[in-house]
Amino acid sequence: MTDVNALERILRSDEDVPPERAAELSAMLDQPPIRDVVRLVERSTATRAAVVLRLLSRRRSIQVFDALDAAHQADLIDALGDRAVYEFFAELDPDDRVSLLDELPAEIAERFMRTLDDSERDITGVVLGYPRGSIGRRMSPEVPHIYEDMSVDETLEKLRLVADDVETIYTLPIISRDRLLVGVTSLRKLFTAEGSAGVAELMDEPVFAGAHDDAEETARWFLPLDILAMPIIDESGRLVGMLTFDDAVDIVEEADSEDAARSGAHEPLQQPYLSTSLFRVVRSRIVWLLVLAVSALLTVQVLGAFEDTLAAAVVLSLFIPLLTGTGGNTGNQAATTVTRALALGDVRPRDVLSVAWRELRVGMLLGALLGAIGFILASLVFGLDIGIVIGSTLFLVCTMSATVGGVMPIIAKKVGADPAVFSNPFISTLSDATGLVVYFLIAKSVMGL
Incomplete structure (x- = not known):
């Protein structure tokens, strides 16, 4: 197993990896657990982190990039170059894609949107259409459409076809033909039910939130319910997306980090400390110090x-x-x-x-x-x-x-x-x-x- 600390020392001593060492380092980076590689990137400068992402296999590089905070992803854009960034951007989930766009200048965000195919651009546009701070901005719009008049067999067949394209299939919203939310069921219930049974017989009363509801408030009351996901609806009661447990955890962690930082009289860094530039660290503190000095x-x-x-x-x-x-x-x-x-x-x-x-x-x-x-x-x-x-x-x-x-x-x-x-x-x-x-x-x- 490769020692990540040794890799970090090598990269720190030589950020411009010579071609003859690239293959060796690439093989070394493919050995450690993905969490160790993410930690290595988080502790690195933008230039060094870009080197790591380029040396990783395509699958692992996408996984690592997806695991980073949106602010950190934005910092890596210049160092990575357009081709790699566009590929990473296309592989992100729509809600994560929107979080990254929020960190970018408008002209760069617009350029990124133009690189997406029509279907991905439309899905991302759905999330972008909701105001910042709303739960609609953090939901996944990729939801399987399970209708109340479908049978269990029909539902399972549909899930097999769309499983790779949706955020979750474990908690399933049930809708009417005009997309009104009528209930929820679970994959467990579908697996244990008779194939000829209707999904309407298996659904429970839905726990849901409105797309314009405050993201932090929604995430905080959702997490103690211990459910994997819940439907998000629009003003008409139509299903527009799903909030997953992991996204709710991210929302609460971001809010708690922001509160802790501001309670300590500085702005949150929004990315790992060691990968944050000195200028950004100073900028996060200087305004508060001036305010407190005056007061x-x-x-x-x-x-x-x-x-x-x-x-x-x-x-x-x-x-x-x-x-x-x-x-x-x-x-x-x-x-x-x-x-x-x-x-x-x-x-x-x-x-x-x-x-x-x-x-x-x-x-x-x-x-x-x-x-x-x-x-x-x-x-x-x-x-x-x-x-x-x-x-x-x-x-x-x-x-x-x-x-x-x-x-x-x-x-x-x-x-x-x-x-x-x-x-x-x-x-x-x-x-x-x-x-x-x-x-x-x-x-x-x-x-x-």
């Missing part, structure tokens, strides 16, 4: 406004990192929890008051516990006045931060923004500024500054 000026303004208070009691400056850190962490915990609950459908925008009330009480309990500890420790070291200031501030900061952190993602959802964008980075800054205002106001009142 952090609020904290500087607060400190400037209470400069006299700090000068009168320098000891107050020692606790600023503790208070701002506690407030930011409390708000981030609440925001992360509620953002996840929104994604799973456990919380809806209309639940904003319930969430606010719940997080208010959680924040009060957390603040009471942390405040009590802060009061005791600060009083023992710095005196009773400082203990009261620290204990009271921790209580109020935790209460405010938890409430704001819980509500902000819901507000974002309600106005059509990404909840993850409104959560951790902005909440940290807001908690810092408001927490310091509360801190200095309490200090001035308690200590008479």
